[in-house]
Amino acid sequence: MTKSTKPLMLVLSSPSGAGKTTLSKKIQQSDNSFEISVSHTTRNPRPNEVDGVDYHFVTKKNFLKLLDEGLFYEHAKIFGNFYGTSKSSIKKITDNKHNVLFDIDWQGSEQLSKFKELNLVKVFILPPSKEELEKRLIARNQDDKEAIKRRMLAYSKDIAHKKDYDYVLINDNVENCFNELKKIVSKHLKNN
Numbered sequence: 001m002t003k004s005t006k007p008l009m010l011v012l013s014s015p016s017g018a019g020k021t022t023l024s025k026k027i028q029q030s031d032n033s034f035e036i037s038v039s040h041t042t043r044n045p046r047p048n049e050v051d052g053v054d055y056h057f058v059t060k061k062n063f064l065k066l067l068d069e070g071l072f073y074e075h076a077k078i079f080g081n082f083y084g085t086s087k088s089s090i091k092k093i094t095d096n097k098h099n100v101l102f103d104i105d106w107q108g109s110e111q112l113s114k115f116k117e118l119n120l121v122k123v124f125i126l127p128p129s130k131e132e133l134e135k136r137l138i139a140r141n142q143d144d145k146e147a148i149k150r151r152m153l154a155y156s157k158d159i160a161h162k163k164d165y166d167y168v169l170i171n172d173n174v175e176n177c178f179n180e181l182k183k184i185v186s187k188h189l190k191n192n
Contacts, residue, residue: 014124015155015158018133024036028101035101037093040084064082073111074109074110075108076104076107079150084108
């Protein structure tokens with residue numbers, strides 16, 4: 001973490017399939033001062049996802065209880081499932097003197113922005129085109145045709161929020177995009 005008392009909180013958002021999770025993992029692997037915020041979700045785990053590593057998988061009843069108790073910084077209902085970032089998970093990261101990396105959608109970013117004590121840098125990741133995004137969603141083989149259709153319908157709504165971010169990057173090549181992201185991170189760590 002930086003010398004500042006406020007850890008850097010890097011927010012990565014994108015339409016589903018544009019590469020934010022890949023970029024999040026690359027940032028964490030290249031800079032051990034960052035820890036990825038692990039969200040709670042009510043959706044079922046995908047193959048190879050691990051509870052407590054990829055997400056905290058919880059029941060809808062449990063999620064709503066945490067929400068009622070005001071324990072989330074942000075939450076959203078996306079494609080029928082709830083997602084949220086607990087305040088305690090962020091405190092645990094910052095208590096360990098790490099910067100925080102958020103892999104969240106625009107709804108979560110909007111809610112986080114209301115907490116002025118958080119030192120946020122928000123980056124929106126775009127695919128090179130809507131057609132390329134659809135190809136990536138099909139190629140990653142994680143969703144059925146209906147889920148891909150829902151994600152593509154959400155695309156226009158998602159990208160309308162790019163104006164609310166500090167930076168917008170086009171992920172036409174993951175290494176090039178990652179290098180641009182590293183420059184942004186480096187700049188803000190120096191200024192922190």
